[in-house]
Amino acid sequence: MTPMKEDYLKIIFELGGTKKKVSNKQIALSLDIAAGSVTEMVGKLVQEGLAKHTPYAGISLTKKGVRYAETLVRKHRIWEDFLVDKLDYELPDVHTEAEVLEHVTSERLVNALEAYLGNPTHCPHGGAIPDKDGHYQEDSHTSLADTADGSQVTIERFIDNHDLLMYLHEIALKIGQEVTVIKHAPFEGPVTIEVQATGEQIPVSFKAAHNVFVK
Template sequence: MTPMKEDYLKIIFELGGAGAKVSNKQIAISLNIAAGSVTEMVSKMAEEGYVIHEPYAGISLTEEGRRLAVMLVRNHRLWETFLVNRLGYTLPEIDEEAEKLEHVTSPKLANALDDALGRPKRCPHGGIIPDRDGNYDEDSHLVLNDVEDGETVVVERFIDNHDLLTYLGDIKLDIGDKLTVRKHDPFEGPVLVENLTDKQNLTIGYKAAHYIFVR
């Protein structure tokens, strides 16, 4: 399996495709690629038995796709946790390193890493870490961009993206912050929120608002 297909499996899982359907648009925004490229890759992965693609309904993982996605996500997030907790990496630095390490991690190594870290439940950017049997608690799959004006939510996790994590560090948005959405600007404009935790008003870009999961 190519690294690109593995990225698709991981992002479909992260968007909720293990138990529900996600759209081409969600995948395209999350991977920052053209929607046409998503359609082409998803068709290939459907032929190979990793995803189910129902036109106009969405994309979900098959049992085999889910199994592989869980393994990849577990390896990736364990390494992210190790890099931050043991080696002092910052959040924007961890994705590239964890991306390399996840592909050379055997189940035995992943379990040893898990034990050494105290069996963490979540990675540094809030993502759930599946256990060694592939079990995990379901994350929220509601993104900030889809929250209605006037609603108050709590930041649960971020998509693992270097530019996003750098951006969020700059605006000081953290896991656990409570936000009230004040306004969505039209034509794919930014989302204006009030961070009730830090008592700050923030303007969050359209794409970034698709990378922030809230509950």
């Protein structure tokens, strides 16, 4: 399987495609690619029995696709945890390294890494890590963009994207922060939030707000 197909499986997994339909627009926003490219790749995943597509509803993973995605996500996120926890990598820098490492990691090695790290349940950007038996706590799939004005929520996780993580680092948005959603600007403008601990108001871009998940 090509790295691009694997990226699609992982992003559909991250967006909730194990339980619900994910739109082409969501995938395009998260991967920062054209919607036409998504349509073409979705067709290939469907042909290979990894995904199901319902016109005007979206795409979800088949049982085969879920198993494949869980294996990829497990290796990727355990490596991210190792890089941040043991090698002091900054969060925006771990994705590229983990992308390389996951493809050369055997099941024996990932199990040993997991034990060495104390069996972590979540990676540094908040995503759940499936254990060796495929068990994990389901992530939140409620995006900041879809959260109503006035809501008080906790930042739970970020999509695993280098540019996104760099941007969130620059605006100092962090996992675990409790925030109030102040307003959604019209015409794909930013979502303004207020950090409850400090009172600071932060405008989060339209694209980023679709890749930040809250609970």
